[in-house]
Every structure is written in C-alpha cells, then in structure tokens.
Amino acid sequence: MAKTATENPMKFPQGATGNYDLRSEKASGKTRFIFPENAEMTGGQCEFKTPEDLSKYLEASLGANSIQKGLRGSVCRRGKYQKVDRSGNPVLTIGDPILDLISNNEGRLVIGREAISLTASEFSSSRYRSGGITSIDLSGISDALAQSQLLAAARGEGDFTLMESSDRVISFASTNPSQLDFYPTGGGHIRFKAWKKKNWAYWSMGAEIETWGGDFKSARIDSTYIDTFYNQTCFVVKTDSDSDTNDDYVDEYEWGVNAPQPIRVESVCNARFKNQQFTGYVQAGPTCFQVG
Secondary structure (H helix, E strand, C coil), X not given: CCCCCCEEECCCCCCCCECCEEEEECCCCEEEEECCCCEEECXXXXXXXXXXXXXXXXXXXXXXXXXXXXXXEEEEEECCEEEECCCCCECCCCCCHHHHHCCCCCCEEEECCEEEECCCCCCCCHHHCCCCECCCCCHHHHHHHHHHHHHHXXXXXXXXXXXXXXXXXXXXXXXXXXXXXXXXXXCCEXXXXXEEEEECCXXXXXEEEEEECCCEEEEEEEEEEEEXXXXXXXXXXXXXXXXXXXXXXXXXXXXXXXXXXXXXXXXXXXXXXCCEEEEEEEEECCCCCCEC
C-alpha cells in the first residue's frame, strides 16, 4: 500500500478497535483508513444524547472541519475490511467506515430516543451498495457476471452498455453513468464507481476502484466536486485525488453532517491490473449546463 510522507497516526475513535491504521494528512486535512489484508474493525460509539454530541464525537475522532452547525471532511480508504462484534464475529458491514463506526451491529445509530437505520440508502438499490467489503467476494463468479452482462448488453437489455468485447477484455458502462466494469482475458474483475448518497443528516460522495481475483499494481482517482449557483450553471468547489499500490481497493470521497453537499462528482480512474492499463470516467449527481 502507498504511504504519504506527511501522514500522522491517529488514535482510534472512542470505543473502536481493529487491526487497521487511522492517519491524517495535515496539509490537506484528509483522514485515511488503511486496511491490511483480513482487516477487521468494530463499531465505536453508536448512542448519543443529542445531534451535537454526535458531531463532537466525529470531529474529535476524524478531525473534521466545523461548518456553521455542521461538519465537513475528506477521506481516503485503502484496502477492504469486515466489521465484527466485540468477540470477533462478522456482523453487518455498511462499507463506509464512518457509518460503521457510529452504528451498532445491526447498522443503527441512536440519538436520544430515536433509532436511525444507516442502511436505508445502501439497500435501496444494488448500485448504491458500497464496495471494499471483504465478505462480498465476487472473484468466484467473475466469469458468470461477465457473460450475464454481455448477453444482456448484446440484446440491448438492462442498464449496462457494452464498451468492448475482444481478446483483451470485456467491459461495460452503466447508462447513468456511474460505473465501469472490466473483465480482462485470463480472469479477474476491476470496477470503477462514483457515488452520491445521503442518509439522515449524513452524506458522502466520491469514487472507488475495486478488484476481485487479484490486486491492482497501481491505482489513482482524480475527482472534481461541482455545485451550482444559478439556473444549474456549475462551478468547481473542490478537486482532490488519491492513489494506492498493490491492493484490491482504494477510494476518495467527501462527507458531511448537516453541511451543504455538492451537487455532483466527476472522477477519472486509472489502474494497472493483470498487466493491462485501464482508464475510465465516472460521475454521480445531476448534470449541469456548464462548468466554470
């Protein structure tokens, strides 16, 4: 896994344990979750008296920035993980380490007397399901997935369009267009995906690169976050990037609690996988008339 020289180690959030590293990059304010092979994490604190207590916990745990009455932060995750209980048994893993830290083993957050399900957006559509979860292993069905998508795309069915079917790779693009899937000749599967989600007062948006059936040699994500100011006219509010080597997952994303969310994310993903170079553009969120 790649390491940035300016990263500083952070303590685990109160109540959390695991075999991973939590680091901060002072220059950018980014928090990094570094998950090794067979990484596990437990939840931290999942019950709070008030929303303000939750915000204080997240600010202290992840170094988020206060914005009026909300929080805003940047995260990179490297490597896959599994959430476990205090005895080490696998439990429901949401796939966003922030949400897994503040939820119980059933994916619920309690504020005062209100129990909030943090899986509502995750389970609303298969396209919204977060990647980088150890227990969601598609390596054994990559060939079957490729053939299923190929047959549907060839017939003009479903929501994936065939990009290439050659002796090099079979590849598909989702029609929305947030996802690209590549199946190299000889086996394996690599996916580029962008997302924009909101669950309760928490939101996240960004992009991820994930592989099954082998690690990428190198991977990089360059993201542009866009908002509107007049009649859907766009302007860039932030650009960010991250990278990793010899791994099976990397992402780069923005998050917030009770803070304004950009309208759109556009990401260019590059990866070296199975001795081939893959490049793609993915996006999530409403389109705009122009970018200024």
